Amino acid sequence: MEKNMNENNIQVNLPVEMILKIFGYLSYDEVSKTRLICKQMNEVASDYLNAGFKTAQDQLTKTFREIKDGLPRRESERRKHPLYPKHDALVGLDTRISLLRMTYNKYIAAGLCCFIPGKVLDEIFFLLKKVKILPKLPSTSLLLQEVRDISSMAMEHFDEAIVPSFQPDLVTVIERSIPVSDFEPQITVQQFEPQSTITMKQMQRDLRNLKQTVQRKNNQVRKLSLIVKRHKKLL
Structure with missing residues (x-):
């Protein structure tokens, strides 16, 4: 790899196609x-990571459909089916991906x-x-x-640590209309079968994490609203 270093400025003289080829390894x-x-x-790398996150969501949806198609139609038979633990695992994984979204x-x-968190993507694809x-999975937990x-x-x-550094530019973020669909789970609740074997403790923990995330977002919105008001006063 050829590099030209000018003090703190590093240039990598490679075509994008070659960089992507390297990333594949x-x-x-x-x-x-x-x-x-x-x-x-x-x-x-940023485009590659964003594409990876989208691919993970697509693979989750595809895998869930494959598992669901293999389950019996009757609820009494479905819960005893060998594929049902995989169904539970995908439900839990979708909760994580929804929070990340x-x-x-x-x-x-x-x-x-x-x-940013490439390690999270690696773990999602691994799961x-x-x-x-695997023909048989360990417990969902x-x-x-x-x-x-x-x-x-x-x-x-x-x-x-990272969001606060965006504050000078967050006025633009608020003024742009980000589609609500960007925040919807990749697998809808209607696709999940009732009476999952995920324990109540796990559900409570995920719900608590979700509430904390929503609270943080609400706090950020309040701060950003103040920034917008100050910005408008300066105009």
Whole structure:
């Protein structure tokens, strides 16, 4: 890889196609770290990470449909079916992805950032692969523990450390109309079967995390509203 270094400015003289080819051999976590190399790598890696997040959502929807098609129509038979634990795992994974969408999508749509946590993407794809390949899954709680932990840490860090740095530009974010569909779950509630085997404790924890996320968003909206008012007074 040819690099020209001018003090703190690094240029990578490679065509985008070649960079994408290299990314194909890396994990998403490794790709996310290449954003620090230079502006070109940041732009290409950002698009690659955003595309990866979209692909993860598409694969989740496709896998869920495949699992659902393999389940019996009768509820009494469905809950005893070997595929039902996979159904539960996908329900839990969709909850995580929905929270990630709520956290990142409006900023991605506004061009302020990309889907930063590549490690979360790696774990999502790993879980989807497990669901498709393994004939029998461990408990949903154990299966989703890692993705719950790292996604929660990623969202918390994003809200507390990264979002505040956007404030000078967030007036534009508010004035732009981000479609509500960007925040809807990839799998709708109507697609889920009732009486999931996910424990009440897990559901309460996910609900608590969701409420905390919504509260943080409400606080951000209030702060941004003040910024807009101040901005209008200066005009």
